Amino acid sequence: MAAEKLVEYRSVQHSAQSEASVYLTTDTAHVDLRFDNPLICCMRAGRKIMRVNESEPFDFLPGETLFVNASMAMSIVFPEAAPDRPAECMVIEFDRVELDRIVTRINASLRAKGHEERMELDWSNFAHLRQAREVQAQMDRIMHLYETETGALREVLIESAHCELVLRLLQAQEADLLKKRRRNMADTGLNAVVEAIVQHPEARFTSEELARVARMSEASLFRHFKARYGKTPAKFATAHRMSRARELLADRSIKDVAHALGFTDVGHFSRVFHETIGETPSVVQRRNRSGRKLH
Helix, strand or coil: CCCCCCCCEEEEEECCCEEEEEEEECCCEEEEEECCCCEEEEEEECCEEEEECCCCCEEECCCCEEEECCCCEEEEEECCCECCECEEEEEEEECHHHHHHHHHHHHHHHHHCCCCCCCCCCCCCCEEECCCHHHHHHHHHHHHHHHHCCCCCHHHHHHHHHHHHHHHHHHHHHHHHHHHHHHHCCCCHHHHHHHHHHHCCCCCCCHHHHHHHHCCCHHHHHHHHHHHHCCCHHHHHHHHHHHHHHHHCCCCCHHHHHHHCCCCCHHHHHHHHHHHHCCCHHHHHHHHHHHHHHC
């Protein structure tokens, strides 16, 4: 870890190949951090306004995940932290060689099951993943192993959990990068399905319609899509729709956003939004608007 780190409270656990920490910040602050190893970071509570390697500022909120390569500079503002409302963040630092080894094993397993496309971590940039609850759930499980396992199998259990964490991260990153760069990617069946979902968030595609887009059977589409992205096409569409809703709530009414995304019942929209994002549309709307002033 670099010497420029500064935090209020930190608890740390170790394994042979990684280090897991929970950071609590209880006062408004601006800190600059830099890590010597790649890290996966999940926000548990509170709010940060972040820049990574001179990026544009962005909110980092509960349920979201960051993947940051070694030595990337992070500038972090805690605009709302207080003793009764601490900002809480969980970080796992990995050895780069260990991460590469895990990715190699995952690709070997996928090839053995007939999946030809390789999955790779993007080492050239950081990834801010807004719909990565599976990643956060797996990090919680790893932290539980760190804190409770003491026997001879501790390292084996943690290593196995690391593999699932990296797979979940790869799936979330694949979905995020494909949505951002889809026009520069090969025109495969899965890419075509994602293109249709992203271009038409208001649409409610049936499984049969998406299978025709992918030019494969419904069963094959379901199997290959879930293997690659960790979600069924329907859940992927809902996650994207709610991510788009969060963006639109910055300057449009909840009713307008609901209707723009194909909902006829605003109450139903609000329930789906809360189930997916973890907060109500009104809370996100207020924070989006206040965040623009802080930025």
